[in-house]
Amino acid sequence: MPFWDKLFRKKGADPMADEQQNVENTAEDTEVKVDTEAEVKAEAEAQTEGAEEKADNNSEVEALKAKAAETEDKLLRLRADFENFRRRTRQEKEELGNSVEAEFVKNLLPLIDNFERAMAADTTDVETFKKGMIMIQKQLMDALKNKGLEPIEAKDAKFDPNFHQAVMRVENPDLEDDTIAMEMQKGYMVKGKVIRPAMVQVVSN
Numbered sequence: 001m002p003f004w005d006k007l008f009r010k011k012g013a014d015p016m017a018d019e020q021q022n023v024e025n026t027a028e029d030t031e032v033k034v035d036t037e038a039e040v041k042a043e044a045e046a047q048t049e050g051a052e053e054k055a056d057n058n059s060e061v062e063a064l065k066a067k068a069a070e071t072e073d074k075l076l077r078l079r080a081d082f083e084n085f086r087r088r089t090r091q092e093k094e095e096l097g098n099s100v101e102a103e104f105v106k107n108l109l110p111l112i113d114n115f116e117r118a119m120a121a122d123t124t125d126v127e128t129f130k131k132g133m134i135m136i137q138k139q140l141m142d143a144l145k146n147k148g149l150e151p152i153e154a155k156d157a158k159f160d161p162n163f164h165q166a167v168m169r170v171e172n173p174d175l176e177d178d179t180i181a182m183e184m185q186k187g188y189m190v191k192g193k194v195i196r197p198a199m200v201q202v203v204s205n
Helices: 003-011 015-120 126-145
Strands: 149-151 164-170 180-185 188-190 193-196 198-203
Touching (some): 015 126
Antiparallel strands (some): 180 198
C-alpha cells in the first residue's frame, strides 16, 4: 500500500470522501434555502390574501352601515309623515264633527221657535195647546229620524237583553214567559246601534 494511502486512511482524511461530503452538504443547504424561500413566499401570499379579505370585509361593513343609515332615515321620514297624517286626520275629524253638530242644532231651531210661540200664546184652550205640543213633538222626532234615530219595539215583544232592560217581572197567565208585559221607558237606536235599551216589565209565570 502506498504511503499516502496509509496516511489518509490513518488520519481519516480521504480527499474524495471529503469532496463528496461537501457536495452533499451544499445540496442540503440548497434544499433548505429553497424550502425556506417557498415558505416565505407562501406566508407572503397568505398575508396578502388575508389583507385582501380584510379589505373586502371592511367594504362590506361600510356598505351595510350605509344601507342601515339609509333605512333609518326612511323610517324617520315615514314616522314624520304618519304623525302629520294623524294630526291632519284628527283635525279634519274635529272639524267634521263640529260641522255636523252645527247642522243638527240648526235643524232644531224651528222647534225652539214653535215652543216659544206656544208658550207666548194667550189661550185657555187645553185641546189647542195639546195639538200644538203634538206638532212640535212630531217635528222633533222627524229631525232626529233624519239623523238615524229609531225607537226600539217593546210592547208584546219577546224579551231580548240586547234591546231591553228588565226592571220588573210579573205574572200574567194570558202571556207566555219572557213576553214583555209593559214598556216603562222607550228605548232608542241610532243607525242600528242601541243608545238606550227599553225599560220593560217581563212576564214570568
